[in-house]
């Protein structure tokens with residue numbers, strides 16, 4: 001639902017946009033992105049079992065040809081500059097850090113490329129002390145929406161829009177299925193201290209969200225790389241590449257008119273590009 005809402009905010013995308021889904025997990029949103037777009041999607045995650053689950057879903061949906069699965073670490077993305085029209089990351093940019101992620105991902109984007117992320121944020125001021133204490137342990141670097149918008153602008157993106165993930169999405173897709181299983185898990189792992197710790201963690205997470213979801217939640221931030229400098233850089237680099245090529249061709253053409261051209265096979269081959277005339281004064285007679 002929110003994936004679709006965010007995707008529809010992206011305007012003037014190419015017909016087949018190239019999309020990178022960072023920290024895709026089992027990929028519910030990846031499959032949705034494949035349905036929403038006619039694009040090529042790279043689904044990227046660290047955790048292989050999630051990628052295997054995604055592979056199964058892709059087979060079921062018959063989207064094999066449009067989703068490529070890549071296993072790797074988002075702290076070291078080895079894609080070329082300008083590789084993607086959209087970078088998508090639901091609930092995962094926190095791993096690298098909101099600001100660092102935005103700054104590092106810029107180079108991967110085309111000049112008018114988009115980044116769409118969801119990030120845990122304070123939704124309003126005045127959170128009760130219990131909520132603040134909980135967040136201090138869980139996610140001490142959490143910012144307000146305004147704070148994140150400032151980071152977005154300082155990282156040279158234009159904020160297209162932002163919206164709060166409705167709490168129904170938390171309950172429907174996440175908390176309710178976990179909460180239903182907790183009692184039986186408690187019985188099953190009653191002697192396993194580590195497992196009981198994880199269960200207690202989940203119970204607290206659910207309890208806090210039930211009490212304080214007016215104060216914090218996931219926010220979708222839709223942003224576009226659009227500053228004039230990056231566009232100028234892109235155009236300049238293309239023009240420079242063109243002149244570089246022209247320069248090389250001219251050098252080869254000139255060299256092919258020199259006496260060396262007869263003995264040097266590379267220059268003789270290149271001479272096809274600019275064949276010297278037979279009455280050239282440079283040619284041996």
Ligand SMILES: C[S@@+](CC[C@H](N)C(=O)[O-])C[C@H]1O[C@@H](n2cnc3c(N)ncnc32)[C@H](O)[C@@H]1O
Nearest residue numbers: 023024025045046047072073074090091092095
């Ligand atoms: C909270 S989950 C979000 C999954 C998915 N985007 C979703 O919304 O359902 C975070 C994901 O980030 C992945 N992850 C954690 N550390 C990572 C890393 N260093 N590089 C790539 N992915 C990572 C986890 O495996 C997990 O799938």
